[in-house]
Amino acid sequence: MGCRRTDCISKPLSGLFEKLGSTVGSYPFYFFIIPLFLSAALGVGLINLEDVADNDLERQFTPRKGPSKAVRAFVRENFPYNDSMFSEDRLYDKPHFASLIAVARDNLNILEGPAFEDVLRLNDKILNITVGNGQLAFSDLCAIADGECVSNVILDILSSSEAGPSSLTYPEYTYGSKSVFLGFVLGGVITDGRGSVRSARALKLLYMLGDHENEASKLWLRGFKSLMSKELNHNCIDVSYYTSKSKQEEIDSHTTDGFPLFLITYACAITFSVLSCLRMDNVRNKVWVAVFGVLSSGLAVLSSFGLLLYIGVPFVITVANSPFLILGIGLNNMFIMVSDWQHTHVKDPVPERMAHTYKEAIMSITITALTDVLKFFIGVTSDFPSVQSFCLYTATSIIFCYIYTITFFGAFLALNGRREGSNRHWLTCKKIPSDRPDGRSKMYNICCVGGGYDKSTGAEKKQPASNFFKDYYGPFLIKPWVKGVVIFLYVAYLAASIYGCFHIQQGIELYDLAADHSHVTRFIKKDREYFSDYGPSVMVIVTEAFPYWDKTKRHQLLTCMEDFKTPNFVDKDVYTSWLGSYLSYSQENHLNLDDKDVFLKNLSPFFELFPFFKQDVNLTGDVIFASRVFIQTIDINNAEMEIYMLKGLKSIVSNCSVASLSVYNQEFIFYDQYSVVVKSTIKNVIVITAVMLAVSMLLIPNLLCSLGVACSIGSVTAGVTGFMALWNVSLDSISMIIFSICIGFTVDFSAHVSYAFVSSKKPNADEKAIEALSNLSYPILQGTLSTILGVSVLATCEFNTFRTFFKIFFLVMFFGMIHSLVFIPVMLTAVTCSSEEKQEDKCETTEKISKL
16 A cells, blocks of 8 residues: 555646646746736735734634633623722723832832832822823722722821831731731732731732723823833832733734834845855856745735735734745745756756646645645634634735745746846846857856756756755665664654653743733733732632522532632632621521521621622522622742643532532633643644645655655654743743644645655665655755744744744744654655565555555
8 A cells, every 4th residue: 555656636737737837938927927916906905904903812812712701791790890889809801900019129128118108109190190181180080999999008008107017917907897908919028927017028009990991091091101101210119010901002012013024034035045046157046036936925925915904804913923934835835946947958948847847846835835725724713813813814825825936936937947048147138158268267257157057967057965965965864774873863852752742831921922021021020920929819600599598508509619718729718708708697696597588688788788798699589690709819820820720620610519600700711721722732733634644645646655744744743842842832822823833834845855755766765765855955955944044033022922933933844854854754765665666566565464
């Protein structure tokens, strides 16, 4: 089976491409000019970029059908806001707020002395921010609780002559008749061991605005941001700031950051391509071919982006990575076509040379283009809208890149071929002698003579690099002992990759979505450093009607609730429960809550004493349809702990049999990605591999080599995943997008080498491998280096999304190159049929083994 040829599709396609090449060679002007006009027309769609840009964090970067979104809808329906009783813990959506973190310099105590005085002065300036022609201040826009603005109670406590810092207890403090939780506002706390605060390094202040966002609130937040940008430097405190709009504004401000980098990348790509295509022969020089090869990729991006922006496809920040992928594909296509062109006879007519080039090169390019397009269209079914947009833009770009390669670039290759056929200079286009004339200077011979070729083959003279792979590298690689070393190195590579796979981190840090030096990154890192002792407050919701007056069932429910205090990420002493408080209230008033009428009748006076608890019970008639309590998480200081916490809470929920429970916090909307990312990544890799295997089996005329291409995908996938872990790249929604997309490009190089191997007419496997390496090693090396050089500018970007793209794409390109130039040739020579004479016998042996 390994030697049977399946060229029923590849053979007629090769013939079709041969005719197409002849047509392009005969009428190159039309194939050259039409793509230019088409690109110009479609490029007009770029004017819609601002209108269709959509970087909404929740909509684009969370699973479309995340379970927490369903829980939020339930909370919204059953526990509506009470605008006069603001409670941050009870919000089902993110509040509108501004916040600052003040850290005392020189290990000072933030709670007293000059550091605290700086905080008070800054707080006064913030409260005096006015908008609406000076008519509206914070006191007019703030969130309301008990008829007053929700204030920073910690400042009231520290400023009180009766209290002061010496009387503080941590994490809870009784102020007046209320218990105040200080875990969210004090950081770097040192206590005396009995809960009394001795000092603190950091203080967090929150300025909560009313629930209903309006223009005045937006203006006030802008005023806050403007003030804080001027108030970062104080003598005694280091200040960071943040608003509810900061993350979104930060991402929106970086939507087009990739375009300047894209221009730099194209400049680097052109420079490298020109240098790699530079020839000492003034006729055979391929400088302009390299330039127009890069331009072809640019036209593909312009056309595809313009088309999709014109019809209104959302442009997400992740889409900005797409042009870099298209550049890699375009460069690879260009080098493959130039390599095949150089193998044609220079004296043949251009249409004939183009026919031969298209027959050999376009078939290989078609395999990679088809698999890439199918892979990206599969990605359109993703749960993440940002992935959908990225895949749609990239798939469309690949289609245009393929079309422009066989039209625009092919046409220029033909026009350049006409110039070469007339023996014209690459720069001046004037005819020049092919032999050095007598009596001319050395400089004339260098600058004005050209057109030489290999008289023995009739083709262009091979480049030194190609000769190196043919005469030295290929024969060296097929030596038996070298094959053994390669196999050993491959096993070591797989071992290291698998080790890394088991150590890859999951989750995304919020500052990874912002620029390195932005106020968002600065604030979140300070928050992680000083305020990670206490994580989010989590709602535990009873999501069904429940007979709370039934003593047995109530006891079972309370047992379930107690289970939420057992994990090591939950503070057992910080717990807010309407039911627990109601039971204490009943004992004080000698009420029998086992009686339904008594239970329901006394809820109203209980809620009058504790009005916030009224928001935790959905009582309609004599039925409590839903209720909620609150637990306090601790030590949630990184994304791994967020995953651990969410899994732990959901495990407790599933173990409670007495009632239907759910857990919720606003952040869970984003945590949902953790349960989807790994599954989606595995699914994408499996589907991509299956698609590529199917396409390869149809188009590569050797089933065993098709399987080899598919196996190389799995091998590179393992390597990229493992080395991602070693390069500190976490698996999250952003890296999943890049990883799933880039991994498909592993097929490109392996498909080219495999197709060249099985198409070779050489009599044995070793010679086939040498010929494939001789023809393709240099263009593969060119494509890899030019692409890596191009995307290397992303490594300097201050935006983590682009740096992550560089790291993953570098790994994919590097491992893809190593597989195609080292591992795959050795594997093919080890498993394929060694010669035409022995082919039938070995195939029969293979069939017998397969029957066994």
